[in-house]
Amino acid sequence: xxxxxxxxxxxxxxxxxxxxxxxxxxxxxxxxxxxxxxxxxxxxxxxxxxxxxxxxxxxxxxxxxxxxxxxxxxxxxxxxxxxxxxxxxxxxxxxxxxxxxxxxxxxxxxxxxxxxxxxxxxxxxxxxxxxxxxxxxxxxxxxxxxxxxxxxxxxxxxxxxxxxxxxxxxxxxxxxxxxxxxxxxxxxxxxxxxxxxxxxxxxxxxxxxxxxxxxxxxxxxxxxxxxxxxxxxxxxxxxxxxxxxxxxxxxxxxxxxxxxxxxxxxxxxxxxxxxxxxxxxxxxxxxxxxxxxxxxxxxxxxxxxxxxxxxxxxxxxxxxxxxxxxxxxxxxxxxxxxxxxxxxxxxxxxxxxxxxxxxxxxxxxxxxxxxxxxxxxxxxxxx
Amino acid sequence: xxxxxxxxxxxxxxxxxxxxxxxxxxxxxxxxxxxxxxxxxxxxxxxxxxxxxxxxxxxxxxxxxxxxxxxxxxxxxxxxxxxxxxxxxxxxxxxxxxxxxxxxxxxxxxxxxxxxxxxxxxxxxxxxxxxxxxxxxxxxxxxxxxxxxxxxxxxxxxxxxxxxxxxxxxxxxxxxxxxxxxxxxxxxxxxxxxxxxxxxxxxxxxxxxxxxxxxxxxxxxxxxxxxxxxxxxxxxxxxxxxxxxxxxxxxxxxxxxxxxxxxxxxxxxxxxxxxxxxxxxxxxxxxxxxxxxxxxxxxxxxxxxxxxxxxxxxxxxxxxxxxxxxxxxxxxxxxxxxxxxxxxxxxxxxxxxxxxxxxxxxxxxxxxxxxxxxxxxxxxxxx
Numbered sequence: 001x002x003x004x005x006x007x008x009x010x011x012x013x014x015x016x017x018x019x020x021x022x023x024x025x026x027x028x029x030x031x032x033x034x035x036x037x038x039x040x041x042x043x044x045x046x047x048x049x050x051x052x053x054x055x056x057x058x059x060x061x062x063x064x065x066x067x068x069x070x071x072x073x074x075x076x077x078x079x080x081x082x083x084x085x086x087x088x089x090x091x092x093x094x095x096x097x098x099x100x101x102x103x104x105x106x107x108x109x110x111x112x113x114x115x116x117x118x119x120x121x122x123x124x125x126x127x128x129x130x131x132x133x134x135x136x137x138x139x140x141x142x143x144x145x146x147x148x149x150x151x152x153x154x155x156x157x158x159x160x161x162x163x164x165x166x167x168x169x170x171x172x173x174x175x176x177x178x179x180x181x182x183x184x185x186x187x188x189x190x191x192x193x194x195x196x197x198x199x200x201x202x203x204x205x206x207x208x209x210x211x212x213x214x215x216x217x218x219x220x221x222x223x224x225x226x227x228x229x230x231x232x233x234x235x236x237x238x239x240x241x242x243x244x245x246x247x248x249x250x251x252x253x254x255x256x257x258x259x260x261x262x263x264x265x266x267x268x269x270x271x272x273x274x275x276x277x278x279x280x281x282x283x284x285x286x287x288x289x290x291x292x293x294x295x296x297x298x299x300x301x302x303x304x305x306x307x308x309x310x311x312x313x314x315x316x317x318x319x320x321x322x323x324x325x326x327x328x329x330x331x332x333x334x335x336x337x338x339x340x341x342x343x344x345x346x347x348x349x350x351x352x353x354x355x356x357x358x359x360x361x362x363x364x365x366x367x368x369x370x371x372x373x374x375x376x377x378x379x380x381x382x383x
Numbered sequence: 384x385x386x387x388x389x390x391x392x393x394x395x396x397x398x399x400x401x402x403x404x405x406x407x408x409x410x411x412x413x414x415x416x417x418x419x420x421x422x423x424x425x426x427x428x429x430x431x432x433x434x435x436x437x438x439x440x441x442x443x444x445x446x447x448x449x450x451x452x453x454x455x456x457x458x459x460x461x462x463x464x465x466x467x468x469x470x471x472x473x474x475x476x477x478x479x480x481x482x483x484x485x486x487x488x489x490x491x492x493x494x495x496x497x498x499x500x501x502x503x504x505x506x507x508x509x510x511x512x513x514x515x516x517x518x519x520x521x522x523x524x525x526x527x528x529x530x531x532x533x534x535x536x537x538x539x540x541x542x543x544x545x546x547x548x549x550x551x552x553x554x555x556x557x558x559x560x561x562x563x564x565x566x567x568x569x570x571x572x573x574x575x576x577x578x579x580x581x582x583x584x585x586x587x588x589x590x591x592x593x594x595x596x597x598x599x600x601x602x603x604x605x606x607x608x609x610x611x612x613x614x615x616x617x618x619x620x621x622x623x624x625x626x627x628x629x630x631x632x633x634x635x636x637x638x639x640x641x642x643x644x645x646x647x648x649x650x651x652x653x654x655x656x657x658x659x660x661x662x663x664x665x666x667x668x669x670x671x672x673x674x675x676x677x678x679x680x681x682x683x684x685x686x687x688x689x690x691x692x693x694x695x696x697x698x699x700x701x702x703x704x705x706x707x708x709x710x711x712x713x714x715x716x717x718x719x720x721x722x723x724x725x726x727x728x729x730x731x732x733x734x735x736x737x738x739x740x741x742x743x744x745x746x747x748x749x750x751x752x753x754x755x756x757x758x759x760x761x762x763x764x765x766x
Contacts, residue, residue: 025612043428043476093426097480103493103603104610110486112495116610130607133532137520139544149516161522161639220486224513227487227499229408256544 024073026101027088027116033080035116037088039099042072044092049076051088052366063091083120084368085188087113106186108367109177110220110230124195125375126188131198132158136190138180138222141252145245150211151218152249153180155190156257157197157204166260168382169206169253170291172374173270173277176298177232179219180211183374186367187271192375202378205267206259210249212270212277214241238273238298240307243280250288264326267381269293271370272338276300279345284309286320291327291381295373296365299341314352321354327380331359331373338365407456409484410471410499416463418499420471422482425455427475432459434471435749446474466503467751468571470496489569491750492560493603493613507578508758509571514581515541519573521563521605524635528628533594534601535632536563538573539640540580540587549643551765552589552636553674555757556653556660559681560615562602563594566757569750570654575758585761588650589642593632595653595660597624621656621681623690626663633671647709650764652676654753655721659683662728667692669703674710674764678756679748682724697735704737710763714742714756721748 026038037049048063055062066074074090087106090097098105098114105112117123134157140149160167172189174182183189189207196202213234217223220230254261266289270278275297282289302310328349332342349356359376361369409421420432431446438445449457457473470489473480481488481497488495500506517540523532543550555572557565566572572590579585596617600606603613637644649672653661658680665675685693711732715725732739742759744752 041476041478044478045426092475092478092480093424095424095427095475095480096483097475097478098495100479100494101612102610103490103495103613105488105495107486111483112481112486112488127609128601128606133523133534135520135522137518139518140516151516218511222511224511226510227485229484230486 024101026099029116029118030077033082033118034077035081035118036075036077037066037090037099038101039066039074039090039092039097040072041074041092044068044074046093047074048091049088050091051078051086052368053078053081053084053086066090081118083118083123085115085117085123085126085371087115089113107181108186109232122372122375125192126371127195128191129195129198131194133194134158134160134190134197136184140218141249141256143245143248145248146214146241148217151180151222152211152252153184153209154253154257155184155193155207155209157193157206159204160206160258163258166258166265167204167206168265168267169208169257169259170267170269170378170381171208171210171249171278173210173212173268173274175270175272175274176234176237177230178274179213179216180209181219181222183207183209187374188371189374192371193378196375196378203382205378205382206253206257208249208253212242212274213237214239214245236303238276238302239304240280240302240309242277243284243309244307246277246281247285263288263290265290265382267291267293269295269329269374269377270297271295271373272298272365280309283313283316283320286316287323290325292325292329293373293377294328294330294342295370295377296332296336296338297330297342297345298338299345300338314348317349317352317354321352326383328354328356329359329377329380330356331361331369331377333361333363333365333369335362335364407484409482412499412501413460416465416501417460418464418501419458419460420449420473420482421484422449422457422473422475422480423455424457424475427451427457429476430457431474432471433474434461434469435751436461436464436467436469449473464501466501466506468498468500468506468509468754470498472496490564491569492615505755505758508575509754510578511574512578512581514577516577517541517543517573517580519567523601524632524639526628526631528631529597529624531600534563534605535594535635536567536592537636537640538567538576538590538592540576540589542587543589543641546641549641549648550587550589551648551650552591552640552642553650553652553761553764554591554593554632554661556593556595556651556657558653558655558657559617559620560613561657562596562599563592564602564605566590566592570757571754572757575754576761579758579761586765588761588765589636589640591632591636595625595657596620597622597628619686621659621685622687623663623685623692625660626667626692627690629660629664630668646671646673648673648765650674650676652678652712652757652760653680654678654756655681655748663692666696666699666703669699670706673708675708675712676756676760677711677713677725678753678760679715679719679721680713680725680728681721682728683721697731700732700735700737704735709766711737711739712742712760712763713739714744714752714759716744716747716749716752718745718747 275294658677
């Protein structure tokens with residue numbers, strides 16, 4: 001054990017103890033599902049905590065005051081929380097600070113935020129459970145349409161590698177500010193699919209998560225641009241080129257994976273901007289997908305309506321309808337700022353006689369809803 | 384553009400602007416390779432910066448004082464820095480804080496630290512350059528020896544998927560406190576291999592990065608234990624069971640990938656504890672690997688010397704020597720706390736008449752060295 005002790009001095013730069021902090025565990029999830037948070041900040045005058053379970057005030061969740069003990073450790077215990085994947089931060093004398101005792105962070109655009117999970121339904125789908133796991137690969141494909149190599153994240157279901165079977169494919173698109181990491185990191189897509197497949201609720205399928213930003217070949221930090229501050233909107237993101245070039249992705253997948261390459265075995269879904277992309281891709285290639293999912297879709301005027309993609313929207317929707325499809329699934333939260341846009345879009349579909357399934361949820365434009373939508377949408381596919 | 388603007392309110396929880404901060408870019412790498420850091424903390428009394436380019440004081444890098452402007456933004460500009468992947472943190476009134484304007488973090492055990500890169504040799508190998516990229520997969524394999532499914536990270540070189548060729552394999556092991564993410568995240572293994580292969584300096588090869596912690600099926604947060612505070616030493620990590628079960632990994636790789644399944648096409652290397660594992664695996668299976676790499680190897684007494692693995696060390700080394708090998712590569716930094724142990728081990732090898740190549744570097748037990756060692760070792764393989 002002497003050897004082990006001497007080893008514990010190794011990672012000098014990273015070991016909390018060496019920063020003079022005592023060993024703190026935070027967050028602590030209690031049996032009654034209240035959660036305690038602790039932060040050592042002896043010199044701070046005020047420490048608040050903000051978390052996405054707190055009532056929203058304006059655009060941001062509220063805050064709660066933490067209490068300081070005689071050692072300078074600030075603590076707060078929440079009420080009992082519903083099952084969910086939560087995020088939180090501390091505000092130390094006004095400065096937003098991550099919890100140094102919580103190693104788990106999710107990046108959303110340029111901000112990394114600590115996360116924790118309260119078990120139970122639906123959050124048990126977001127956990128890694130003791131079930132068979134699929135494989136998640138980060139790969140690069142050539143996009144002649146966008147004239148660059150692009151990074152893509154692909155989930156293959158458990159057993160895929162050793163199977164002679166061909167599988168169906170869900171193309172799953174991120175929102176503005178996201179990239180090919182978003183559905184894996186914030187959306188828990190691989191955990192949701194592993195769990196739904198293990199429960200027999202979803203068919204084994206590939207989930208293909210491309211980068212939807214036309215001018216960006218890879219997620220920030222993962223491409224030739226190196227490390228830079230990610231932006232909310234990447235230039236040219238909704239100008240039609242992504243939709244035009246989308247079949248580059250379908251071709252890549254169908255040439256490189258043993259998948260069923262027909263309409264009955266292709267689904268496309270996306271959140272926010274990805275819902276916009278899914279809407280337009282599925283009608284621009286109107287006989288390609290049998291399943292559409294619009295999650296809190298950003299149904300807004302295109303940035304560059306001169307693109308071929310945005311011509312004849314009603315006519316191409318009609319063609320899509322006449323070609324037939326199995327499911328056109330639209331979901332949005334009651335407080336989403338895009339709620340009215342989605343209602344108007346459904347009125348258009350009504351006027352065209354297009355059938356769809358509508359799922360209205362509580363709350364708004366948040367990852368909590370998109371995880372729920374994926375958990376409900378995937379079981380409807382490829383039946 | 385109105386639509387785009389209204390969208391920019393979306394990710395309320397994550398948008399810096401909504402926390403009342405002005406838009407700050409940090410770090411800023413100047414043309415002369417000095418680097419400026421900025422942090423808005425109007426209420427702080429003192430802000431320091433610590434970075435791994437600063438001279439080490441005791442175990443930790445030194446600090447420098449940041450200066451506050453009239454808006455409450457603290458700034459510091461470094462001297463010109465040598466090409467390298469660096470990490471840093473702020474100390475705000477004594478509290479260690481990540482840079483909220485830098486989205487890029489590496490996790491080392493339980494601590495996430497901001498990173499940035501200064502271009503030039505050798506750091507250009509750690510960048511994503513405009514070259515062909517391999518695929519990085521996170522997959523699970525069954526380990527009968529450890530009686531569990533275990534997560535593994537596998538790099539396949541550019542073109543692997545569409546090639547009929549069989550490839551050689553480097554098994555690359557992490558240190559104590561690490562896991563199957565360490566070499567990808569902190570070690571930049573996929574970038575190093577992509578770049579060396581593109582330069583014609585390394586042969587295309589698979590790099591297999593398993594989890595070396597016997598009692599841990601997957602990296603913290605990626606397994607059934609969920610989110611918990613990662614420990615430096617996981618129980619039973621150096622008790623012999625990992626070495627005993629290692630052929631589970633080799634079998635999995637050779638059954639599931641088109642690789643050359645012979646000694647001439649297998650290499651094993653690791654840092655610190657992974658160097659210890661590489662040493663013992665390669666002599667316990669003494670006719671399996673033609674290439675060994677011991678990077679700052681933790682050549683220390685085993686925790687549980689009763690394991691079969693640690694019997695007859697000299698005799699099995701002799702057997703390994705008699706069976707023959709192409710390269711036994713030993714690297715360590717001059718200030719590494721394991722330096723004397725490695726020198727003693729080489730004296731043992733000398734006394735046994737075993738040949739090896741010794742690479743002594745500056746500095747100590749740090750990722751900077753392990754990235755350099757991988758960059759130098761990979762080109763020596765499979766010639």
